[in-house]
Amino acid sequence: MVYSIIYKAVFELEEKGLGFIGAGNMAGAIINGIVGTKTFPAQKIYVYDINTEKSEALKKKAGIQSVPSLDELVKNCSILFLAVKPQNFSEVLADLKPFVNDRILFVSIAAGISTSYITRELGCNCPVIRTMPNTPLLVGKGATAMCKTANVADEDFQLVQSLFAACGTVTVLDEKQMNAVISVNSSSPAYVYLFAKAMMDSAVKQGIDAATALELICQTFEGSAEMLRQPGLTPESLIKMVSSPGGTTLKALDVFYAHHFEGIVDEAMKACTKRAEELGK
Numbered sequence: 001m002v003y004s005i006i007y008k009a010v011f012e013l014e015e016k017g018l019g020f021i022g023a024g025n026m027a028g029a030i031i032n033g034i035v036g037t038k039t040f041p042a043q044k045i046y047v048y049d050i051n052t053e054k055s056e057a058l059k060k061k062a063g064i065q066s067v068p069s070l071d072e073l074v075k076n077c078s079i080l081f082l083a084v085k086p087q088n089f090s091e092v093l094a095d096l097k098p099f100v101n102d103r104i105l106f107v108s109i110a111a112g113i114s115t116s117y118i119t120r121e122l123g124c125n126c127p128v129i130r131t132m133p134n135t136p137l138l139v140g141k142g143a144t145a146m147c148k149t150a151n152v153a154d155e156d157f158q159l160v161q162s163l164f165a166a167c168g169t170v171t172v173l174d175e176k177q178m179n180a181v182i183s184v185n186s187s188s189p190a191y192v193y194l195f196a197k198a199m200m201d202s203a204v205k206q207g208i209d210a211a212t213a214l215e216l217i218c219q220t221f222e223g224s225a226e227m228l229r230q231p232g233l234t235p236e237s238l239i240k241m242v243s244s245p246g247g248t249t250l251k252a253l254d255v256f257y258a259h260h261f262e263g264i265v266d267e268a269m270k271a272c273t274k275r276a277e278e279l280g281k
């Protein structure tokens with residue numbers, strides 16, 4: 001059933017394509033996922049970037065189309081991805097305003113930018129899907145959160161979900177959760193990399209070479225995440241499972257607790273959300 005709805009939406013789009021404003025890292029990751037999994041035809045994907053070198057490079061890499069102006073993009077596309085930095089939204093929406101109509105579906109990937117900001121700046125009642133993806137989309141293991149305005153058609157929402165699902169998982173949230181979720185799935189790869197770096201640096205100091213340590217750390221992260229997904233297991237029960245009484249793990253955990261590790265994570269995630277709120281103003 002879902003399959004046929006998606007197929008119908010794709011079929012109806014055959015006349016018009018998917019457009020990307022911004023050919024940066026995230027647009028590239030999403031497009032590679034869509035093209036690599038053949039979720040949408042590459043020749044119907046169009047990209048526009050203020051920096052034509054970037055749109056041309058993406059065209060070459062992914063076999064998509066690049067266009068020289070927003071006007072051209074709107075002519076060719078009925079779904080437009082807003083993939084520029086939040087700081088560039090006001091200029092992009094002002095440039096788009098003369099070309100938009102209420103039938104265009106907008107898909108934003110920007111931190112902090114609300115759906116109401118987009119429709120207000122565009123001066124239209126366009127349907128808008130607000131998403132928060134993450135960089136592991138690049139390896140097909142992304143985690144994307146999304147919400148939509150009430151006027152997004154079910155089949156269009158299914159289609160956009162399928163585009164992100166091509167390179168990972170999709171979770172639907174309320175818009176009021178979309179700033180906080182950045183700290184959970186989107187900025188969080190950076191915390192994981194920081195933790196990995198700290199572990200690797202310590203391993204090197206203790207005489208294990210960096211490459212060997214990194215492989216052990218990556219496998220440990222993957223395995224630990226898999227354990228967290230097992231029914232009935234929780235972070236607390238898994239910590240207990242690792243921590244032998246009188247053993248090594250408890251000594252390591254003592255250091256984390258003494259330095260208020262959980263408090264530090266909470267403070268960092270709240271700082272992330274606060275910045276999203278500032279960017280949205």
Ligand SMILES: NC(=O)c1ccc[n+]([C@@H]2O[C@H](COP(=O)([O-])OP(=O)(O)OC[C@H]3O[C@@H](n4cnc5c(N)ncnc54)[C@H](OP(=O)(O)O)[C@@H]3O)[C@@H](O)[C@H]2O)c1
Nearest residue numbers: 022024025026049050051083084085086088109110111133
């Ligand atoms: N990176 C992440 O992990 C991540 C995760 C989730 C969501 N996001 C969101 O994704 C969006 C894009 O992030 P990104 O990391 O892909 O940024 P990026 O690599 O800087 O890509 C943005 C692209 O937009 C171009 N651009 C700037 N102004 C433009 C304009 N007026 N018209 C057309 N193109 C314009 C930029 O060109 P110049 O470089 O010349 O300015 C750049 O090529 C942001 O809103 C961010 O909040 C990022």
